[in-house]
Amino acid sequence: MKNIHYAISDESFGKVATVTFDEPDSAVNTMSTQWGEDMGELVAQLNADKASLKGVILASSKKTFFAGADLKGAMRNTKPDAREVFERVERSKRCFRAIESLGVPVVTCLNGTALGGGFEVALVGHYRVAVDDKRILLGLPEVTLGLLPGAGGVTKMTRHLGLMAAMPHLVEGKLFSPAEAHAMGLVHELVPNTKDLPAEAAALRQAALAWLATGPVAQHPWDDKDYKVPGGTPSNPKIASMLAVAPAMLKQKTRGLYPAPEAILNCMVDGLKVDMATAFRIESRYLAKLFVGVNARAMITTFFNMNAIKSGQSRPGNAPRYKPAKVGILGAGMMGAGIAYSLASKGIATVLKDVSQEKADAGKAYSAKLTQARVDNGRMGPHDQAELLNRIHATESAADLQGCDLIIEAVLENRELKARVTQEAEPLLAPGGFFASNTSTLPISGLAKASAKPGKFIGIHFFSPVDKMKLVEIIRGKQTDDETVARAFDYVQAIGKIPIVVNDSRGFFTSRVFGTFVMEGAAMLGEGIPAAAIENAGIQCGMPVGPLAVMDETALSLSVHVMDQTRADYAAEGKTYTATRGQLLVEKMVKEHKRPGRAGGGGFYDYPSKDDAKKGAKKSLWPQLQPLFEKADVPWSITDLKDRLLYRQSVETARCLNENVLTTVHDANIGSIFAIGFPAWTGGAMQFIYGMGVDAFVNRAEELAARFGDGFALTSQVKDTIKRFTPVY
Numbered sequence: 001m002k003n004i005h006y007a008i009s010d011e012s013f014g015k016v017a018t019v020t021f022d023e024p025d026s027a028v029n030t031m032s033t034q035w036g037e038d039m040g041e042l043v044a045q046l047n048a049d050k051a052s053l054k055g056v057i058l059a060s061s062k063k064t065f066f067a068g069a070d071l072k073g074a075m076r077n078t079k080p081d082a083r084e085v086f087e088r089v090e091r092s093k094r095c096f097r098a099i100e101s102l103g104v105p106v107v108t109c110l111n112g113t114a115l116g117g118g119f120e121v122a123l124v125g126h127y128r129v130a131v132d133d134k135r136i137l138l139g140l141p142e143v144t145l146g147l148l149p150g151a152g153g154v155t156k157m158t159r160h161l162g163l164m165a166a167m168p169h170l171v172e173g174k175l176f177s178p179a180e181a182h183a184m185g186l187v188h189e190l191v192p193n194t195k196d197l198p199a200e201a202a203a204l205r206q207a208a209l210a211w212l213a214t215g216p217v218a219q220h221p222w223d224d225k226d227y228k229v230p231g232g233t234p235s236n237p238k239i240a241s242m243l244a245v246a247p248a249m250l251k252q253k254t255r256g257l258y259p260a261p262e263a264i265l266n267c268m269v270d271g272l273k274v275d276m277a278t279a280f281r282i283e284s285r286y287l288a289k290l291f292v293g294v295n296a297r298a299m300i301t302t303f304f305n306m307n308a309i310k311s312g313q314s315r316p317g318n319a320p321r322y323k324p325a326k327v328g329i330l331g332a333g334m335m336g337a338g339i340a341y342s343l344a345s346k347g348i349a350t351v352l353k354d355v356s357q358e359k360a361d362a363g364k365a366y367s368a369k370l371t372q373a374r375v376d377n378g379r380m381g382p383h384d385q386a387e388l389l390n391r392i393h394a395t396e397s398a399a400d401l402q403g404c405d406l407i408i409e410a411v412l413e414n415r416e417l418k419a420r421v422t423q424e425a426e427p428l429l430a431p432g433g434f435f436a437s438n439t440s441t442l443p444i445s446g447l448a449k450a451s452a453k454p455g456k457f458i459g460i461h462f463f464s465p466v467d468k469m470k471l472v473e474i475i476r477g478k479q480t481d482d483e484t485v486a487r488a489f490d491y492v493q494a495i496g497k498i499p500i501v502v503n504d505s506r507g508f509f510t511s512r513v514f515g516t517f518v519m520e521g522a523a524m525l526g527e528g529i530p531a532a533a534i535e536n537a538g539i540q541c542g543m544p545v546g547p548l549a550v551m552d553e554t555a556l557s558l559s560v561h562v563m564d565q566t567r568a569d570y571a572a573e574g575k576t577y578t579a580t581r582g583q584l585l586v587e588k589m590v591k592e593h594k595r596p597g598r599a600g601g602g603g604f605y606d607y608p609s610k611d612d613a614k615k616g617a618k619k620s621l622w623p624q625l626q627p628l629f630e631k632a633d634v635p636w637s638i639t640d641l642k643d644r645l646l647y648r649q650s651v652e653t654a655r656c657l658n659e660n661v662l663t664t665v666h667d668a669n670i671g672s673i674f675a676i677g678f679p680a681w682t683g684g685a686m687q688f689i690y691g692m693g694v695d696a697f698v699n700r701a702e703e704l705a706a707r708f709g710d711g712f713a714l715t716s717q718v719k720d721t722i723k724r725f726t727p728v729y
Helices: 033-052 071-075 082-100 117-122 153-161 163-170 178-184 197-212 237-254 259-271 276-291 294-310 334-344 357-376 382-390 415-428 444-450 482-494 510-527 531-540 547-554 556-572 581-591 610-614 625-629 638-658 665-676 685-692 694-708 716-724
Strands: 004-011 014-021 053-060 106-110 127-131 189-191 326-330 349-353 392-395 404-409 429-437 457-461 471-476 498-503
Touching: 004 033, 014 033, 033 053, 033 082, 053 197, 071 294, 082 276, 106 117, 106 197, 117 153, 127 178, 127 197, 153 163, 153 259, 153 276, 163 237, 163 259, 178 189, 189 197, 237 259, 259 276, 259 294, 276 294, 294 498, 294 665, 294 685, 326 334, 326 415, 334 349, 334 357, 334 392, 349 357, 357 382, 357 392, 382 392, 404 415, 415 429, 415 444, 429 482, 444 457, 457 482, 471 482, 471 665, 482 498, 498 665, 510 531, 510 547, 510 581, 510 625, 510 638, 510 665, 531 547, 531 625, 531 638, 547 556, 556 581, 638 665, 638 685, 638 694, 638 716, 665 685, 685 694, 694 716
Parallel strands: 014 053, 053 106, 106 127, 127 189, 326 349, 326 404, 349 392, 404 429, 429 457, 471 498
Antiparallel strands: 004 014, 457 471
């Protein structure tokens, strides 16, 4: 066996076989093809030795116990066969079942994290011992990959915990610590966390041997003839009443775009109606169907894309890892206040400056509001709150920025204002410090003209609300050096955000593609399509909200301001800017109909007063949209509307790759999901193309271009770029 070590020891009570998982040349253990072959050999060896054995110990030589399935190996198979997937997972379960049915007690020693298939391996043990370390994660998060726990996880967890108690851990993929697992009965014993790995391994083994010495019964609860499912079976009236509404509730949450949660629920219910062997086969069939589907491949791609970013594949050069000790923020509005909170919550001293002490204090008050909510619900102590707030120095004095390692301007999208604050604050940077703009649209290379050190000038684009939005877009200007990009990347990771790196252009990547989404919605309205249909299309295709609603939230007036700035920039370059149909409609809404967006009292929607909102009143589409824009004789279909919203964004993303605004597919996919809200079921804007199939996508895009305009047109160069960037695993 290449991935498994097998040894027999003589203990005081008899012989014990120790099975140690140890995948060579890998930091973790995975269910690779070789591991599957080794498991077959292991079962044969255990069967040969079982008559002399008093126990079996399952252990790991890695820092973690077991990582789970070999997803990268699985993704290399571009045309997976459902029957092949079914047979493979059945083989694994036969091995698991053979080990737990030997008639020899089995103990699992959980020295570290065990997720997905790794936790299913752990569940083979009749008794499970774990290190009491809250950093260790256990559980079955397969649903987040568009899959279900097919190596026994659904069947065993449902029988261990009962249908209702198991649901959050299966349908939602909720993870848990060893202590939480102990409270649920999924771990039977905890050993102290000493942070000494050899000592912890020894303690785990000692606990395992102590249990084996008692001569325990070698069976799982469900193998006992008197076993009853905790909480009852699906025929129990209380369970049955819940199951009557559960599918509808799931459908409302997933919009029918994510098949895994529904498959898991079905598997849980169906599995409790039959014996274990049949339940296992049901589980394997559901997994095989999910695995060959487009959604699972897309969501697994997201997993790999995220790992690529976390591992620093977008980080240039080899500069040492960096974390600023002191950061200055220019502008204490919503964005600046949010950045200040994110910094202070990660232990970074922050100077929050505005034009007056009153405005600076108001910005700091935002952090007080957020932390007070955490104190009130017990997630933060008053002392920790005070420490966090003390890290934020609100000021009106530029002199307080002296010695900052990084200064970020977060003022209004006005080129002259940004230039003025840059020139005022930049000289106060500490030696080696760098300056960043939080602009969402203005080209960084142009803003860098106000800097004395354009090589140390960069764009760091946060999204609102900063405390909730995970992604940050790092924009490299034409003169920005590698060290500055690397430091910005490290800084974003240091505050717990996800960095993507893009090259400079108007709107960069996220704002540019986001703009196509909202403006395509406005263009549809301008064509006479009902506003309600447009909004429903956005929801049905998986966007968080419809294009008109999200434009209200970000402010129609902001879109018009950006348009005016762009016109001015074009004019300064001797060019003429031509607005799109959608942009002209938005401009008309703001300038003629005085509808600037939610913050200004209303836009495409009317909003209830605070008092009415407390009574349950909801926003509603502005009634005047119908007489002003909608046309009863305009033909449309929901399929066309959904495709226009998704294809328009994917086409623009492909153009960004072609123009070198984006340089990697992983930045494109993760950026589109976490910044723009591109549907996660697709795997991201580029994976949407690959999931559809490049040829099929191109054909549909050309059809949309012929009917709805050049926004969907793909040049030969863009088509070549799409093919060149096709992901390889």
